[in-house]
Amino acid sequence: RQDPDVILVGEIRDLETAEIAIQSALTGHLVFSTLHTNDAASAITRLVDMGVESFLVSSSINAILAQRLVRKVCTNCSEEFTPGREYLAQVGLVPEDLGDRPLFRSRGCPECLNTGYQGRIGIFELMVMTEDLKNFILTTSDSNQIRRRALAAGDMITLRQDGLQKVMSGMTTIEEIFRVS
Structure with missing residues (x-):
């Protein structure tokens, strides 16, 4: 007989x-476990669409994590640049968000096969299931409504938010984040 504390469902x-x-x-x-969806909130919708009762979903899930891989800037050929106000506005940032941190852009070199990128890094979306969110799931399984509710309550970090943190840390580019999120 087995009595596991932790179970991994493939x-x-x-x-x-x-x-x-x-x-x-x-x-x-x-x-x-894993579940193929586009984002964290869609996992709720997917389970309900499979036939799981919403009260079971809301009472059994503590958090949902979504992930994507983005390319890392090549450390051999990347260059610092200070983006203009218009460039930042396109991605929902203002110069004050960056402080004195530069952003990086990729140029391409023989080391990275002229792609400007070398390696990959994960960006993550985390939706924490608070009591408010669990109660909300009892009323709807619409992923857009669940996402909006979690964001409004501050119970969620989106792929794009995490990606922009990695951009500001110099790990990847804004273009790469917008490509995958």
Whole structure:
């Protein structure tokens, strides 16, 4: 007989797997799984569309994490630049957001095969399931409404927000973040 504390479900593809994962979570196990969706809020919609009752979804999930890979700027050929106000406005930033931090852009060199990028790094979207959000999920499974509610309450960090933090840290470019988010 086994009594695990943590369970990893490779991927939830059907109602049966979803029900087993949720039942395990409801009986006190920490359950991790994957689900193919475009963002964190869509995971709720996906589970409900599979046939899982919304009250089971809201009571069994603590957080949802979405991820994407973005290309890292090549450290050999990237160059600092100070973007203009118009450039920043296109991505929802103002110069004050950057402070005195420069941004980087990729040029391309033989080291990165003239792409300007070398390697990848993850950007992440985290939606924490607060009591308010759990109660809201009981009324709707619409991912856009769930996303708006989580953002308004400050219970969510979006892919784009995390990506822009990585841009300001010099790891990637604004163009790369907008390509994947």
